[in-house]
Amino acid sequence: MRLDEQTRRDFPILERAVNGRALVYLDSAASSQRPRIVIEAMSRHYERTHANVHRSIHTLGEEATELYEAARDRVQRFLGAACREEVVLTRGTTDGLNLVADAIGHTLRAGDEILITEMEHHSNIIPWQMAARWSGAVVRAIPLGPEATLDLEALERLLTSRTRVVALTHISNVLGTINPVSEICSRARAVGALSVVDGAQAAPHLPIDISSLQCDFYAFSAHKMLGPTGIGVLWGRREVLDSLEPTRGGGEMIKEVWVERADWNDLPWRFEPGTPPIAEAVGLTAAIEYLEKIGMESVAAHESRLAREAVNALAAVPGVTVHGPPAERPRGAVVSFSVAGLHPHDVAALLDAEGIAVRAGHHCAQPLMRRLGVVGTSRASFSVFNSPEEVQTLVSAVAGLSTAL
């Protein structure tokens, strides 16, 4: 049975109609939908086990702590991480990237260089600009090469002994390009730079083996991988995490506090001040369990098939330009396209009238939009519940757009 036929009924929201049509949800790259077991796991937690975690010496507190820490163990296994201390639970990818940019930023000095790429999401640009602004470091970018890849020859030139950080996306949220993370991170390490990977579009889509990626940090969000909003993961290599000072203070991140000083808590709690997203951690566990039951290889195969079909079929529509790597190249579960003579927001509005949800605009990647020479794009993205028929529905609707305005 096809994956979407197995999974579709698990997603209650797919039962609703939009504008009189069956909902065709093609915006999982922005936020996916949740299977019933995730929603139920969170409800059950609120109905049965909720209390604050860690210093609660009562039954509910102990149960909630166990559930919260179980999420960390589940993430550790999901990533193949060496130890649970490397898994910091955050509020999402943006939060994780800000955390690491803050912490590394405090170690930067004037003249140091931060290397990003031209295809980054703003959340892997702005935190580095902020770190650069107060440290005097400089932000540079690996430019786009041919066929929506990164220009690795330029990397050779850009990566120097001044480079302290290389921050890049695993999969572009616009192009779908899968970047050679392990190669770039190995080269970063060779010059003594730390590497930070935005995994927001990859962790929901591909099997991740964190040690083979060669990076020092890897950030992603639960809500793009069938889990709840408000929680994410920052994986950090233990010795690097250990070497960084926390930049956010509060309860839980300390061991002992005096009026004028404090001792930090152990990893990973040192980087988790305040009450964490507890019910969300329960939801994250359920989402990972759901994905692992399917198998991440099957998830990747299904979504890649849909993306490839969409690329081929959309490219055959007169007036449609598909952005990103050629169809035969590996790509993530996103397909961005432009329709001649139509603004991406009008494309999205007209598709919405047909019950089809796509994202449109700059996708928080304005440097990339400038490079592509467009104001924005329309983007279809896929998840386990999407079907080849939905791709066809999208393509037929796009083909009808040229006469719509």
Place this chain on the structure above:
Amino acid sequence: MTALPRAVGADSSAGSAGAPGPGGGPGGGRRDPLTLYSDVIRQRWRRPRWRGELPDANAVAEDVNPLCGDRVRVMLRLDDGTIRAARFLGDSCAICTAAADVLAERIEGRPSASPAVETLDLLEALGADIRPSRMRCVTLPLSVLHKALGASHAAR
């Protein structure tokens, strides 16, 4: 689309979009593409009559819609307290382009101190079902107009 030079000091105050409504609920009513985009929007999107350069403009402003990156520039020729001519340029969607076109048409001949065109006037002229998520497409040209008039006022 006309490419515009980079905005100088573009700010992001393009009016308030308001919170999106709860949607149609399960099985919500059909949204007809024909009411989504009125004939006025279609015509002004295809052939905007007030789009173009205004070489002798003496009040110019430009701004972006932070939601979508749309950019609109409004150019005015002010003379003796009156808006003698108005033109716009934009990398913008159909709704924004149509709103800018209606706005430019309406303000020509009006006093620069109070051109008296408001969001409601534009919505009425466009005659379409503009949803909260697209409201900024309508208000962006208006806020750029006020920016241009404000700057010219301050210069004097």
